[in-house]
Every structure is written in C-alpha cells, then in structure tokens.
Amino acid sequence: MNWLRFISLATVVLLLVPIVILLYYGLGPFRTPAGYTLDVFRSIELSLFSSGLAAAVDIVMFTPLAYYLARDKDPLAEALVDIPVGIPHPIIGVALLILDSPLTPTGRFLSSLGINFFNTILGLVVALVIMSAPIYVKSMQPYFESRDSSAEDFAMGLGASRTKTLFSVVLPDSLKGVASASLIAMSRALGEFGSISIIAFYVLQYPFYGVSPASVTIFQLFSGAVPGGLNAAVTASSAMILVALPITLIGHFIRRR
Amino acid sequence: MGQFSLSAELQDSGFICLAGRNGSGKTTLLRAIAGLLPVDDGYIRIDGVDVTRLPAEKRGAVMVTSNSFFPHLDVDSHITWGARLKRIKPDEGKVSKVKAELGIDFGGPVRNLSLGMRVRVALATALIASPKMILADEAFSNLHERDDFIASYRRLVCAAGVDLIFSTHDETDGRLAEHLYVIDNGTTIRQ
Numbered sequence: 001m002n003w004l005r006f007i008s009l010a011t012v013v014l015l016l017v018p019i020v021i022l023l024y025y026g027l028g029p030f031r032t033p034a035g036y037t038l039d040v041f042r043s044i045e046l047s048l049f050s051s052g053l054a055a056a057v058d059i060v061m062f063t064p065l066a067y068y069l070a071r072d073k074d075p076l077a078e079a080l081v082d083i084p085v086g087i088p089h090p091i092i093g094v095a096l097l098i099l100d101s102p103l104t105p106t107g108r109f110l111s112s113l114g115i116n117f118f119n120t121i122l123g124l125v126v127a128l129v130i131m132s133a134p135i136y137v138k139s140m141q142p143y144f145e146s147r148d149s150s151a152e153d154f155a156m157g158l159g160a161s162r163t164k165t166l167f168s169v170v171l172p173d174s175l176k177g178v179a180s181a182s183l184i185a186m187s188r189a190l191g192e193f194g195s196i197s198i199i200a201f202y203v204l205q206y207p208f209y210g211v212s213p214a215s216v217t218i219f220q221l222f223s224g225a226v227p228g229g230l231n232a233a234v235t236a237s238s239a240m241i242l243v244a245l246p247i248t249l250i251g252h253f254i255r256r257r
Numbered sequence: 258m259g260q261f262s263l264s265a266e267l268q269d270s271g272f273i274c275l276a277g278r279n280g281s282g283k284t285t286l287l288r289a290i291a292g293l294l295p296v297d298d299g300y301i302r303i304d305g306v307d308v309t310r311l312p313a314e315k316r317g318a319v320m321v322t323s324n325s326f327f328p329h330l331d332v333d334s335h336i337t338w339g340a341r342l343k344r345i346k347p348d349e350g351k352v353s354k355v356k357a358e359l360g361i362d363f364g365g366p367v368r369n370l371s372l373g374m375r376v377r378v379a380l381a382t383a384l385i386a387s388p389k390m391i392l393a394d395e396a397f398s399n400l401h402e403r404d405d406f407i408a409s410y411r412r413l414v415c416a417a418g419v420d421l422i423f424s425t426h427d428e429t430d431g432r433l434a435e436h437l438y439v440i441d442n443g444t445t446i447r448q
Binding site: 148150151153154155156157158159160161162164169172173 | 288291292312313314316317318319320321322324326328329338339379383392
C-alpha cells in the first residue's frame with residue numbers, strides 16, 4: 001500500500017469535510033427559499049463582479065512584479081508581497097478606512113480627487129486587490145520560473161528591454177498561466193470577508209445600491225441581522241460554493257493542461 | 258560565478274568555433290559575453306567597446322540556442338522581429354536571400370515548426386537584426402545537412418560583417434570555422 005498517497009488523500013478529504021457537509025445540508029435538509037432570494041443572488045453578483053475586476057487589476061498591475069520576482073530573486077520584495085495575507089484581514093479594512101478618512105491628510109487628498117473607498121465599489125475592489133494580488137503573484141511567479149529563459153535571453157540580445165521582453169515575448173506565451181493565476185486570485189477574492197466587511201459592508205453605488213458582498217450577506221443571515229436564520233445562511237453558503245468552486249477548479253485545470 | 262571558475266581569453270573576430278566537452282564552460286562563457294551572467298573579473302569588449310557592465314540588451318550580442326524562438330509569431334514576423342525592434346525597416350531582398358540560403362521555405366506559426374526549422378528561423382532572426390555578434394550555443398547541433406547549413410550561414414554572417422562564435426562538443430567542427438578555440442574545465446582556451 002502506498003501510505004504517502006493514502007495519508008495525502010486523507011488529509012485532503014479532511015480539509016473538504018466541512019464543505020461537503022455544508023453542501024449536503026444547504027442543498028438538502030436545511031434548504032429554504034430565504035437562502036436564495038433576489039438579495040442573495042444580487043450579493044453573489046456583486047461578489048463576482050468585484051472579484052473579477054480585482055483579478056483584472058491583479059493581471060495589469062502585478063504581472064510585472066511576479067516576473068521580476070521569478071527572474072531577479074529579490075527576497076525583500078518577496079517578503080513584502082506576503083504581508084497583506086499574513087496579517088488579520090480586518091486590519092486591511094481598517095487601514096483603508098484610515099487612508100480614506102476625512103480626518104487624515106491622505107483621506108482629504110483622496111477626497112479632493114473624488115476618490116472614496118467607504119461603501120463604494122472602488123473601496124471593495126481595492127480591498128479585494130490587496131487580498132488577492134499576493135495570491136496572483138505567488139501563482140504567477142512559479143509559472144514564470146518554470147519557463148525556459150532562452151526566448152527571453154534571445155529577445156534581450158536582439159535589443160529588447162526587460163519590460164519589452166515581458167510584454168512582447170513572455171506574456172503572449174503565458175496566457176494559460178495568466179488565466180489560471182487570475183482565476184485562483186479571483187476565487188480568493190470571492191472568499192474574502194474580513195477586510196470588505198469593514199470598508200464595504202454594503203455598496204451605495206449604482207448598479208449595486210444597498211447590496212452587500214456575498215460573504216457579508218451570509219454573515220448577516222447567520223447572525224440574524226437580516227431575516228432568514230441559520231438555514232438561510234447555510235443555503236446561501238451552498239449557492240456561493242457552487243458559484244466559486246468551478247472558478248477555482250477551472251483555474252487549476254487550465255494550469256495542469 | 259558560484260562553484261564554477263571560468264578563466265577564458267578569446268580575442269578574435271570572424272566565424273569562430275568554441276569546442277569543449279559538456280560542462281567545460283562553453284555556455285557560461287557565451288552567456289558572460291552576452292551579458293546574461295555577471296563576470297567577477299576581467300572585461301568583455303565587442304568591436305573595441307567595453308561592454309562588461311552593459312545590460313544584455315545594449316551589447317549587440319545575441320545568444321541563439323535551440324530554444325531561442327517566439328512561439329506565438331509566424332515565421333516572417335519572427336525573422337524581422339529584432340530589426341523592427343530597432344526600428345530598422347527590414348530589407349525585403351535581404352530577408353528573401355537569407356530565407357533562401359538557410360532553406361526557410363515554410364511559414365505559419367513558429368510553435369508548429371520542428372526543432373530544426375525553429376533554429377533556422379532563430380538564426381535568420383539574429384542575422385536580420387544586424388547585431389555585432391551572434392553567439393550560437395550548440396544551435397547547429399541538431400540541424401539536417403548541418404555542414405552545408407553552417408557553410409551557408411558563415412557566408413551570410415561574413416557578408417554582413419557580423420562576428421559569430423558557435424559552441425560545439427566536437428573539436429573537428431573547427432574545420433567549419435575560421436578559428437578554433439578549445440575550452441577545458443573553464444580554465445584554458447587554446448587555439
């Protein structure tokens with residue numbers, strides 16, 4: 001018997017047990033219409049929209065960083081990237097609130113530019129970018145590292161700068177990696193609660209006026225802040241898992257191919 | 258350079274063969290010339306210009322290996338990529354001549370080509386970009402009708418006034434070059 005395989009698969013099953021049980025109760029005995037109301041679906045819609053946008057921002061802003069870390073081995077930058085996920089997530093929410101507060105010079109400056117994070121789509125997306133970008137970078141970095149560098153060396157020999165090499169040579173040949181890493185980052189953003197429950201408990205902007213992100217809505221159902229109770233929270237959680245799971249799985253599947 | 262000590266001296270021009278066994282330091286030397294590896298001591302001059310501290314993209318020395326290709330481009334865009342990068346309008350006559358001499362009578366995306374075809378395209382790309390020097394790291398090794406190809410490439414490279422060093426593990430390849438250097442354990446080079 002291959003004990004390593006047995007132990008490994010057993011630990012994976014252990015990780016998944018709570019989710020499987022939740023899905024069973026949410027789609028079975030505990031299922032209630034209060035868990036799939038229009039409000040719940042609007043929440044999931046907002047979460048998908050904001051997480052997708054955050055993943056797009058991750059691609060545009062953080063691909064160069066992932067490439068830099070892969071090729072230049074900068075331990076300091078590598079350690080700094082991990083900071084946002086290494087501290088309690090609500091702290092990021094509080095930090096954004098302070099950054100944006102009218103009581104601070106930074107907040108007054110942002111306000112003068114018309115930038116407001118509190119209960120806005122922008123605030124929600126910024127928090128999700130901060131929480132998902134490290135996941136994107138740590139997913140893209142090994143992808144770049146595993147690439148043979150001959151084409152890049154060739155491009156630089158032909159006179160291309162590092163940046164030109166990244167955008168003209170590496171990226172067109174890394175679409176699978178980018179798709180995979182961004183989907184994994186998006187699924188991380190979909191699961192975010194701590195930071196967004198502070199900076200964007202609900203959004204007060206069209207087209208999501210009065211809508212909370214899915215994780216916040218589930219918490220509200222669970223805590224009794226909105227009618228529905230535990231059964232509704234479990235049902236809504238199952239719906240959310242059914243939406244998020246394919247994104248995570250597709251992200252991994254693309255890379256394995 | 259970590260555990261590997263390379264002490265090489267090579268002052269020459271033209272079509273040069275660098276022969277040595279696996280692990281002798283051929284690739285390390287070529288990478289150092291190309292600016293892809295920092296050197297601890299000494300200098301690298303190309304066309305009389307000290308490039309020791311210059312980044313790879315400013316040396317005018319292009320390294321070609323069997324993996325030096327851009328899979329997403331088609332053959333024609335690939336061949337003119339380096340020239341277009343330098344905003345040199347590729348001379349169509351020159352491109353056609355190079356393609357004909359190197360037996361590039363195929364097209365389509367480079368990712369669909371065989372290994373040998375890709376190397377031909379890469380060597381053509383390097384030449385059309387008019388570098389000062391081409392460093393072919395075992396790039397000729399797996400080519401069909403290799404000796405004839407090297408002779409054709411040598412004619413083109415010499416006509417363009419470009420220096421070339423090609424590495425090989427076979428010392429007898431020296432007959433295909435103007436000069437032969439042998440590298441052993443990264444410490445000696447003899448002509």
